[in-house]
Amino acid sequence: MNFSGKRIILGVCGSIAAYKAPLLAREIIKYGGEVRVVMTRAATKFVAPLTLQNLTKAPIIIEMFDSSIQSGGSWHIHLARECDAMIIAPTSAATLSRIATGLCDTALITTALSLPQSAPLLLAPAMDSEMWLHPATQRNAAQVQSDGAIVISPSDGDLASGFSGIGRLPDIDVLLAALSEALNLPKYQYKTPETFISDDSENRFAETSTRPLQETIENDKLNAELAFVEIKREYSAAQAERAHKTKNTTIEADFLKGKKIIITAGPTYEKIDDVRFIGNFSSGKMGFALAEVASNAGANVTLIAGPVQLSTPQGVRRIDVTSAAEMYAAVSYQFSQYDCAVFAAAVADFTPVNPTIGKIKKESISNEFDLRLEQTRDILAEMGKCKAAHQIIAGFALESENEINNGRKKLAAKNADLIIINSVNKHGSVFQSDENTITIISQSKPDRPLPRMSKKECAMEILRSIAELL
Ligand code: CTP
Numbered sequence: 001m002n003f004s005g006k007r008i009i010l011g012v013c014g015s016i017a018a019y020k021a022p023l024l025a026r027e028i029i030k031y032g033g034e035v036r037v038v039m040t041r042a043a044t045k046f047v048a049p050l051t052l053q054n055l056t057k058a059p060i061i062i063e064m065f066d067s068s069i070q071s072g073g074s075w076h077i078h079l080a081r082e083c084d085a086m087i088i089a090p091t092s093a094a095t096l097s098r099i100a101t102g103l104c105d106t107a108l109i110t111t112a113l114s115l116p117q118s119a120p121l122l123l124a125p126a127m128d129s130e131m132w133l134h135p136a137t138q139r140n141a142a143q144v145q146s147d148g149a150i151v152i153s154p155s156d157g158d159l160a161s162g163f164s165g166i167g168r169l170p171d172i173d174v175l176l177a178a179l180s181e182a183l184n185l186p187k188y189q190y191k192t193p194e195t196f197i198s199d200d201s202e203n204r205f206a207e208t209s210t211r212p213l214q215e216t217i218e219n220d221k222l223n224a225e226l227a228f229v230e231i232k233r234e235y236s237a238a239q240a241e242r243a244h245k246t247k248n249t250t251i252e253a254d255f256l257k258g259k260k261i262i263i264t265a266g267p268t269y270e271k272i273d274d275v276r277f278i279g280n281f282s283s284g285k286m287g288f289a290l291a292e293v294a295s296n297a298g299a300n301v302t303l304i305a306g307p308v309q310l311s312t313p314q315g316v317r318r319i320d321v322t323s324a325a326e327m328y329a330a331v332s333y334q335f336s337q338y339d340c341a342v343f344a345a346a347v348a349d350f351t352p353v354n355p356t357i358g359k360i361k362k363e364s365i366s367n368e369f370d371l372r373l374e375q376t377r378d379i380l381a382e383m384g385k386c387k388a389a390h391q392i393i394a395g396f397a398l399e400s401e402n403e404i405n406n407g408r409k410k411l412a413a414k415n416a417d418l419i420i421i422n423s424v425n426k427h428g429s430v431f432q433s434d435e436n437t438i439t440i441i442s443q444s445k446p447d448r449p450l451p452r453m454s455k456k457e458c459a460m461e462i463l464r465s466i467a468e469l470l
Contacts, residue, residue, distance in 0.1 A: 124169055127154070270351035306321060340470060343380040380393065
């Protein structure tokens with residue numbers, strides 16, 4: 001990384017992620033760059049301007065009409081003209097919207113809109129998932145991109161709201177890499193002017209407040225934050241390496257050789273009449289991935305599949321069913337002959353009491369229509385009641401809150417050996433997606449929260465945990 005001689009404007013908005021702005025400034029400076037900071041008023045609630053001022057050795061611009069920076073009323077033009085790039089990290093939804101519409105009501109937006117074509121504008125949105133995925137925010141992101149800005153996609157993970165999902169400000173190294181890449185794009189290769197800001201305005205920046213004690217404290221805080229970033233980086237590298245190793249040892253491991261496994265997958269359809277049903281969005285991908293990986297690992301696999309559009313993995317015996325009752329019958333009929341069962345199906349919890357034969361005609365019912373439902377049999381719980389000592393059973397738990405507690409309750413209530421928790425808060429994690437974020441909990445081992453990975457990699461982790469118990 002080399003920002004030597006580069007003048008970077010760092011914009012900071014009001015977002016919890018603003019605490020990372022000093023880290024970013026510090027890293028740019030470490031790699032030879034010069035940084036000037038423009039903040040929104042909201043950002044000052046999250047990060048102290050003094051911290052940024054001490055780091056950059058320059059005053060922080062917050063207010064549009066601050067008399068100390070006026071320079072003939074055109075300070076923003078000078079600042080923008082004389083920089084090599086501007087990065088707004090974090091970019092709040094409000095700032096994104098203002099840039100998209102050109103609403104120059106803050107010093108930050110005014111600077112961003114004064115940026116010449118020759119300098120890249122990078123925006124790193126950070127907000128709650130729902131805000132980021134809202135059509136208005138997505139529209140604004142698309143608009144600024146078509147206007148030439150570079151949008152650095154937020155990353156997936158834990159959010160300030162307590163939920164998980166997309167919306168986190170990416171790690172500092174991701175931001176630095178994006179900035180470096182932008183600066184090296186051919187269209188931005190131009191000769192930079194001599195001074196960052198015009199001479200007469202330079203004096204106003206000359207006197208920076210130096211408070212040794214305060215600075216020491218801020219520096220210590222930054223060092224701790226940087227160390228934390230480093231630890232996280234090392235942790236994800238170790239995770240990636242572990243996933244890679246697991247993948248590579250899959251084929252030769254044969255770790256389920258000779259074991260008989262029964263797996264349920266997909267949704268069930270509960271008939272209302274001969275043309276209508278109650279169903280769910282399960283794609284069956286997780287159950288099919290389990291069947292494929294188990295078969296590759298040497299197991300003798302029977303897959304009980306609800307209605308799905310997936311082809312049968314090689315070497316797997318498949319039995320197609322439609323309803324929860326059919327799935328229950330198919331499992332219970334042969335369960336005792338298996339070493340292990342994994343219940344990955346999204347079985348309907350309720351089914352119509354008396355499905356109509358033929359089609360219910362509209363004229364035969366009034367505006368409102370009462371449909372009586374009864375609970376289906378819980379296949380996992382029923383098998384949990386009758387399992388033999390040598391049999392291992394694993395179920396899934398789709399939870400929207402108190403994941404671990406609710407998962408533990410299911411583990412006990414259904415007498416399962418393992419429960420794999422899927423969180424519905426993790427966007428794109430369940431049902432139609434090819435990836436999943438799971439936590440494996442068991443009666444005897446510590447909880448195993450796993451990073452987001454493909455459903456095949458999840459299947460490998462789940463089956464390895466099962467193999468340890470068999
Ligand atoms: N399951 C089952 N038969 C059912 C319902 C659920 O075998 N009739 C299994 C699923 O395959 C899964 C586990 O039970 O492995 C948990 O399913 P989930 O929908 O998370 O929980 P429920 O027990 O249905 O409870 P709730 O929906 O209230 O969370």
